[in-house]
Amino acid sequence: MGRGGRHRGRSQRKDFKESRENVWKRPKSEASVDGSDNAVPEQKPTWEPIVTVNPNFEEYYKEQGVVKAQEWDLFMEILRKPLPAAFRVNSNGQFCDEIISILENDFMKSLQAEAIEGGELEAIKPLPWYPKNLAWHSNFSRKEIRKNQTLERFHEFLKLENEVGNITRQEAVSMVPPLFLDVHSDHFVLDMCAAPGSKTFQLLEIIHEASEPGSLPNGLVVANDVDFKRSNLLIHQTKRMCTSNLIVTNHEGQQFPGCRLNKSRASEKGISENMPINQLAFDRVLCDVPCSGDGTLRKAPDIWRKWNSGMGNGLHSLQIILAMRGLSLLKVGGKMIYSTCSMNPVEDEAVVAEILRRCGDSVELLDVSDKLPELIRRPGLKKWKVRDKGGWITSYKDVPQNRRGGVLVSMFPSGKNLKDSTETTQKNENGDVNGCEDGLKEADVPVVDATPDEQAEEVSDLPLERCMRIMPHDQNTGAFFIAVLQKISPLPDSYFNTYGSGELIDSLLTEFQEKPNTKRNSTAKSTDSTEKSLSKESVVTVDAAVPDESAVEKVIEADSNNEKDDSLEPEKKITEGESITEDKEANSSNVGGKRKVPMQGKWKGFDPVVFVKDETVINGIKEFYGIKDEAFPLHGHLVARNNDTSSVKRIYYVSKSVKEVLQLNFAVGQQLKIASVGLKMFERQSAKEGSSTLCPFRISSEGLPVILPYITKQVLYTPMADFKLLLQDKSIKFLDFVNPQLAQKATDLVMGSCVVILSDGCDFYGFAGTSGEEPVKVDASTIAISCWRGKASLAVMATAADCQELLERFAEKTPKTEGGSVNGSNGDLGGPQAMETA
Structure with missing residues (x-):
């Protein structure tokens, strides 16, 4: 939603931590409304909600014509109402169909009375434009859901x-961009x-859903965000996906490295030229840029108070640079989404138009009007104006020289x-041709005196109507802007001359990585000089949008339901303040003292990414769990x-595609600053019992779904x-099992990590793999x-939330006797048919 690549306001983070309402409030004056001094302050409330009025906002968007005059009152009325809650069901979740059934057959009916009382026809309903009823819209706001007692169960x-990880709470319009990206x-x-990661999670779902059952996808997702702390939110959000096909990086998007392997330098270093990939290029790019x-x-609603037209003007250059860098990283034939959560044409159509002008025939703006026909959207604008301190400006020729x-x-x-197009191709003092399309440098723009009597509005000759603008009053949502671009051929040489990106920035980064004594400041200076050739605003990292409340809440509350077991160290959650590094005890040389700052290549503060090559460790894991290399x-x-x-x-498992990217990254000098990679598969058991077992590495609950078949x-x-007893008590003595024969089977296991599988009633006491041959x-x-x-x-080595979720699944599907006990208390859930429902 245009949040990535910016710094979140500190006050907003603090407000969420303290569970404050997402409404800006101000102290109410102690004076009475009529101005008298006889008011009694203690009889009046201390706080009142902000008035959702901003004359500048209304004047700006009326003038831009984003909606018709007859729609204006409805548009403003909807904008002043709280946003309904929306969420998406994980299509790859084990209980996906069951959760949809609960929503359709339980909550749609049980919440109906509450909806009618609030004046709504429906309490919750699937979004008609989202495939397979996977996305849902609630007619209750997030605040109402949290505070209303009737909605407590929901x-x-x-x-x-x-x-x-079975659902993701996400704004409805934020779900749209990945659907138009056509990911395979x-x-x-x-x-x-990428932060806070809702769309990243969605992209991962699509990649896994499209792959063959039981196999890992050949693709991957690289999720990048410039802010270190926001990367924690991103990691926490995507961690629930349990995927080995993800890399989380921490770069400025406009300087994201292309990891291009120089053949001559590779041969000098003895690196094979036959690597699977020699450049990091992408089939799809989601460029959801910082915006107002x-x-x-x-x-x-605090944006009502802060909004001004200068917010969009100040981000315009950064948005262009981000989009152009995304296109330079895109493969020929690939697609890129440019999107914002702003209605401002200066941040939307103007950026897309500039991209098309700079790229020429190498990039096409696609018409996707036939996709998702039930999604109500409006075509992009062909004309708009620019608002500056001096007022409205219809053409660049009218811009005063000092502005x-x-x-x-x-x-x-x-x-x-438009004053004199011939002047735009005149050579500047340095002898370079400086066309209007290079208009990111003030010094390069020809100065032309404004002519007051020439006020004709400009109209773009580009097919900007192919863009999409989603308006709040069309479907009771937020607002969003989306453009789908396809790279038809390599970008023209003029792109590299203009931007100093692509090959130039890649070579700068490569040169920096190959000089071990080079200071970060000197590199920043060289890259900064490149960016300064673009615009004064090119290094802006403004966080003008709003944090995803659900992501923030979950990070803060991640440990609230976890039961700490000091002896067995259950799964841990990432919290907002936690560094993206290994625990202190991971480095035995620093035990008892202050840990050294980790280094990942030249990246300070990031733990290194190292391939595990210790044959003793790998063979020990393979032998202990009976894993065959060929499988x-x-x-x-x-x-x-x-x-x-x-x-x-901790040991992480990476897919084939992630492995290839890591190999390339090592070959080019670790240009990628990696915050998280792969799927946590094994974790060292540091308790006393862990040191005495044949294999000290237990299988993590995150990695279990991937490794279980093998x-x-x-x-x-x-x-x-x-x-169920295991899930409820978390630990059971062998003698306390309901079924005595099971105690013997558990005793036969080797001490250490194991996997417990719910039987379907056919072989209650079976023990798989005694011979180490049958998966x-x-x-x-x-x-x-x-x-x-x-x-x-x-x-049990799983989180309390995982255990609770399974118990609730069983409670919903298990028939009960008159006495309230579960049928089949001897262990039978009802045979194979019952197992299917579980």
Whole structure:
């Protein structure tokens, strides 16, 4: 929604931490309304909501004509109402169909009375334009859902399912851009400004959904954000997806490295030229740029107070540079989405028009009007004006000379100086041809005196009607702008001359990485000089939009439901203030002292990414769990975040595509600043029992769904009664199992990590993999948890939320007797048919 690549306001973060309402408030005057001094202050409320009025906003958008005059009152009325809550069901979640069924058959009916009382026809309903009823719209605002007692059960349902990754709470219009990107399972996708990560999660869903069942996609998603702390939100959001096809990076989007391998330098270093990839290029790019964010007024009414036209003007140059860098990283034939959560044409159509002018025939603005026909959207504008301190300006020729540093020629529909087009191709003092399309430098723009009597409005001759603008009053949503671009051929040479990006920035980054003694400041100076050749605004990193409240809430509340087990160290959550690094104990050389600042290549403060090559560790894991290399290769797919592999705490699994990108990154001098990579698959058990087991690495609950089909040892099939008992008590002594035979089977397991699978009633006490030859039979209905087999007990190694979610699934589907007990208390859930419902 145009939030990536900016710094969130500190006051907003503090407000969310303190659970304040998402409404800006101000103290009410102690004086009475009539101005008398006889008012009694203590009888009046201390705070009052802000008045949702901004004359500048209304004047600006009336003049721009974003809506017709007859729609204006409705447009403003909807803008002043709270934004309805929306959420999306994870299409790859194990309980996807079941959750949709609960929404359709339970909450749609149970909440109906509350909706009618509030004047709505429906309480919740699927968004008609989103495929397969996966996205839902609620007619209650987020505040109403949190505060209304009648909606408490619905609120708890949303919170739990969001935490375990079955649903994602996301603004409806924010779900639109990935649907127009046409992502396939083998695509390399870049999300340039990704935090807080809702759209990244959506892209990962699409990649996995399009892949073959039981296999990992050949594609990947690189999610980038400039802000270190926002990267934590991004990591937390995507962690719920349990994917090995993701890399999270921390770069300025306009300087995102292309990781181009120079053949001559590669040969000098002894690097093979036969690498799978020699340049990081993408099939799809989502460029959801920083913006003024006035499309989010309903969610963040404090924007009413702060909004002014200068916000959009100040971000215009940065938006162009981000979009152009995205196109330079895009493969020929690939598609890029340019999107904002702003209604401002200076941030929307003007940027798209400038992109098309600079790229010429190499980039096409696609007409996608036949896609998602039930989504109501409006065509892009062909004409608009620019607002400056001096008033309205219809053409660049009317811009006063002293304002041309802030009001650029690219902001206008034609992108040209219409006074005298011949002057735009005259050579400057340096002898360079300086056309109007290079209008990012004030010094290069020809100065022409404005002519007051020439006030004809400019109209763009580009097909900007192919852009999409979603307006709040059309579908009771926020506002959004989307343009779909396709790269037809390589960008023209004039692009590289103008921007200093592409090959130039890549070579600068490569040169920096190859000089070990080069200071970061000197590199910043060289790249800054490149960017200064573009615009004074090119290095702006403004956070003008609003944080995704759901992502912030979940990061803050991540540990609230987790039960700490000091002896077994259950799964941990990432919190907002936590560094993107390994734990202190991961580096044994620093135990008892202050930990050294980690270094990832030349990137200070980031743990290194290291391939695990220790044969003892890898073979120990393979032997302990009975994993065969031909079925699930571990060599070359395991990475750690610690140079000292002998004391690695966590081991991450990466897909084939991520592995290839990491190999390229090492070959080019680690140009990528990686905050997170791959899927946490194994975690060292540091408790006393962990040191005495044959394999100290337990399977993480995140990695279990991926590795489960390939395990042939340390697997225990458990009937329903004992499975529920494990989830409820978290730890059970062998002698306390409901089924005595199960205690013996658990005793037969080797001490250490194991996997407990819910039996379908056919083989309650079966033990898979005693010979180490038969893999676990897994299908869509298989339910499993990671556990630890101790000396005399079995302990669950999963979060409290995961356990609670499974128990609720069973409670919803398990028939009850008159006495309230579960039918089949001997362990049978009702045979195979019952297992399908679970």
